[in-house]
Amino acid sequence: MSEWLEKQLPKLVLAPSFVAILIFVYGFIGWTAWVSFTKSKLLPRYDIVGLIQYDRLFVSPRWDVAFSNLFVFGFLFIVISMLLGLLLAILLDQKIRTEGIIRTIYLYPMALSMIVTGTAWKWILNPGLGLEAMIRSWGWESFTFNWLVDPNMAIYTVVIAGVWQASGFVMALFLAGLRSVDDEIIKAAQVDGIPTWRIYSSIILPSMAAIFLSAFIVLAHLAIKSFDLVIALTGGGPGYATDLPATYMYTMAFSRGDIGQAASSAMIMMAVVFAIVVPYLYSELRAKND
């Protein structure tokens, strides 16, 4: 008996986590998916009626704004963070004695809560007393920078704060990548007299494809989940101009009492993450098993 137990022990230890993941991740996804096909309003109902919630979602102007914001914000956030992170990594890779301190400064925003980041940038970007007022006080009276309260521009303030928070992290990823490139190849290229920018663009960067992919996945994932930043910076406003799917879902679930809309918008978010992450995880796990 005890021998049997000893043999089964590893499985028994893993079992509670496995069951928990099955219920609280996959079971819950299933529940949300199910409810997204019903007429649930304030309370969940379980009789499936089809795609009615998705139909409502796609004709809702608010969802339209939220969903296109995801792509505007996501695209700019990812591209700018990657470019800035790469630039910083290359600058820092030039044998600098104070590298440790500089790296610490570039990366600290990643330790902050997005609520803190949002609060800080909300203060800096507020037109009345922030950046705009400061530059006006320097004598440039007509200077205007009121993106925070401009419905057409407010989403870009989310990009500004998001890039500030995440770009240092991308730098750390790229810096690790630059350091892992084989020294011998670079030395050989230098001996051949190949200019530095060519060494970077033709030898070093192409060998970092995996790191680019990782950075992209992490940033895309951060962008889709961005909720705290919008809440703290703009509260989704002005109006609903800076709504993202995450804030839309939250509003429907907890302020509007519209469970059907909350569930269907959550499933769309899930689908977007699925489309990005599954191919990545699949290739990662397969590469490891080979």
Place this chain on the structure above:
Amino acid sequence: MTELNSKYVDSGYVQKLILRSLLFLLLGIFAVYYLMPLFVMITTSLKSLEEIRTGSLIDLPREVTFAAWKTAWSGACTGIQCEGLRPYFWNSVLLAVPAVIISTLIGALNGYVIAQWRFKGANLIFSLMLFGCFIPFQVVLLPMARVLGIINLAGSISGLVFVHVIYGIGFTTLFFRNYYVSVPVELVKAAKIDGANFFRIFISIFLPLSLPIIVVTVIWQFTQIWNDFLFGVSFSEAGTQPVTVALNNIVNSTTGVKEYNVDMAAAIIAALPTLFVYVVAGKYFIRGLTAGSVKG
């Protein structure tokens, strides 16, 4: 990597000097960019409201006052209550400490099993857990709210601990699994021949090896849980809210005059624990970040 600039620039000392100065100028500008918000937060928190209204964003305080800090800590209004951040700060401590300890312990055991006691299906379980790390949590909010109600944990700190443990297991398991997978399996075989059992091997062989990965996991989990807002705002009620939710309430509180200095002091207080961890253990913080994104 070797120093590219100096090798490439051999046409003279002056050119090298110019390039180096340019490099440091750029690095300096970016350092200012990253530090500016923190600087503005600190100086604003030390000014009086009068000075904020008349002065400019980046002015140093003419007269340093800690009044805003005192208000933020024990007097600012988060709604109808005006007790400052203090009670919510302790909520976050009460929430983060058990959640970090439990999820790290579970992750260590899971990682040990998956990496060293491979059985059929273990890899599938690992993949399922890994995917769980990536789901947008919006997809579990509604059913979790109901389940917490059913098991009588709705609106409580224990409920939040439970939620953070559940959704932390994926990452903690990943960290330990990747760490233990590099330990040769012969070690476990030899220990088994010597008569050591499952837990004995874990406690006397694996745990003593694990200090670095424990530090990485604890820091990762602590940062995630302390900084969480989504679970906090969804599953807490007045009185059990974590510090991030209280901070957001203070900033968006509509009663009375807008006290920017109090907002900034409150934001710094909410950020202090994770900033502190980052400053004293930055190396491990970065390792956690990169381990969380670059697997294997």
